[in-house]
Amino acid sequence: MDMVNHRLSGLLATGVWLLTGCTQPNSGTTGVAPESPNQTTTGSNTGTAIAIGIGVAQTSNVALLGQEQVAGAKLAEKYFNDQGGINGTPIRLVFQDTAGDEQGAINAFQTLITKDKVVGIVGPTLSQQAFSADPIADRAKVPVLGPSNTAKGIPQIGEFVARVSAPVAVVAPNSVKAALKLDPKIKKVAVFFAQNDAFSKSETEIFQQTVKDQGLEVVTVQKFQTTDTDFQTQVTTALNLKPDLVIISGLAADGGNLVRQLRELGYKGTIIGGNGLNTSNIFSVCKALCDGILIAQAYSPEHPGTINKAFRDAYFEQYKKEPPQFSAQAFAGVQVFVEALKTVDQKAKVAQKPLGDLRISLNQQVLAGNYNTPLGEISFTPEGEIVQKEFYVAQIKMEPDGKNGKFTFLK
Known part of the structure; x- marks a missing residue:
């Protein structure tokens, strides 16, 4: 329906208060x-x-x-x-x-x-x-x-x-379990994470613990920066250990480039992306090579x-x-x-x-x-933590043109 035109009466206070960083000024300004x-x-x-x-x-x-x-x-x-x-x-x-x-x-x-x-x-x-x-x-x-x-x-x-x-502790483990369901032969895992990002560091801890809880072996942990574009050294080191699964905790730009270089250097196994790769904007970064990435999600358009x-x-x-x-x-x-x-x-x-x-x-x-x-x-919760019941795992499916794609939600 159209927005109701409604002008509230009353004067707004004109005083401007300064943030001290310690206390909230007693302002007369209304909401x-x-x-x-x-x-x-x-x-x-x-x-x-x-x-x-x-x-x-x-x-x-x-x-x-x-x-x-x-x-x-x-x-x-x-x-x-x-x-x-x-x-x-x-x-x-x-x-x-x-x-x-x-x-x-x-x-x-x-x-x-x-x-x-x-x-x-x-x-x-x-x-x-x-x-x-x-x-x-x-x-x-x-x-x-x-x-x-x-x-x-x-x-x-x-x-x-x-x-x-x-929180990542609730969402991230779902993608590891989904990967094992798709490929029960997974045994060896290579982990990559952005060491200059608090979320990525927190997420990789959850991923690594989940991998251990599932009885898998972490064969290497490779660090990078969110500003990096060249991952050849880390990728080569990891691929020499022949991982069945790669898990990436980073942002869309760096994570997408890392996926691209993994595929270009010959990795054919399963890739799990963390929440930082949970965006369709990654498609323009790794293009056709984005295909198949698994990502746990807290939202489904089909809800x-x-x-x-x-x-x-x-x-x-x-x-x-x-x-x-x-x-x-x-x-x-x-x-x-x-x-x-x-x-x-x-x-x-x-x-x-x-x-x-x-x-x-x-x-x-x-x-x-x-x-x-x-x-x-x-x-x-009283502390401010979200209480949410439903979570999902999606897999990226790229179109034949290698430019467009979508998140396909696994059942």
Whole structure:
């Protein structure tokens, strides 16, 4: 339905508070933010909106993941504004680029908190960034929902930090079990991981433990950097040990190049990619050689439910392909904030609540709620860990042209 035009009355305080890094200023600014000339609100002509921050990687090598998160967040903005926003008040997503390093995430979070005055933040893209940026939001008492932060220890950063991305310890083992089901003869495993990325280091620990638990042998562990493009030394060392299975924990760009070089140098066995390779953007990196990669996922486009159908249809209409996990998780992050804000608003209008108070109330409601998202039904532990029931394993199937492909979900 069309967005209801609704202008809330009341004056917005003009004082600007500075982030000290230790305490939350007692601001009189309300939770409804005025629109700046370069920011638009989807589906509404009203001059006020509730600002939600999206702090993800739009540039750098991490942008292959962050671009999918931007797409999912924008679809959520339109969808929920078309549904009436926060009980008649639209939301406005404010985007800040975290780029690919810790300082980029810190800068983005500080801007979202102090300048953009958002009620909450969906971000950042990497766990490595979250360990640096999330404490800033936690000290300022601004709720954060990690859309792709699966490393161990994320919810423990602080009481204002939660995630809609299932931890790697829950998801990663599924792909190893799927590989063994497809090829019971697998015995020897070569492991590759990006040593400069917190998520990859956390994920490889889970993978290596799962391999041991399944009675397999880790014949080598090879390290690389997320900025690397040449893996010939590591690949040659691994292939000399004749592994039956290769497991890669890295990002899309480096991981895709590693897959390509493994195949070019003669490896014909099974490859498992970690969550960093869980994007269709990898197709342009390893092209036809992406075919056959196994990846565990926390989302399936085929999941039943009204909200996932709406999300899937909207994504397909715009991009002419099935939605990926990173888009679904970003959508879910916005959805959780929207539904929690609607509940808060029913108790006391968010337009009249001081921003600091609204952020606290929002965080409390986020953790208390249950949400039927594209990921399925989710909720949170008191510590901010996602509670999710359904997980999947997909295999990449490339088209004959070697450029296009899709994730085929294993039964």
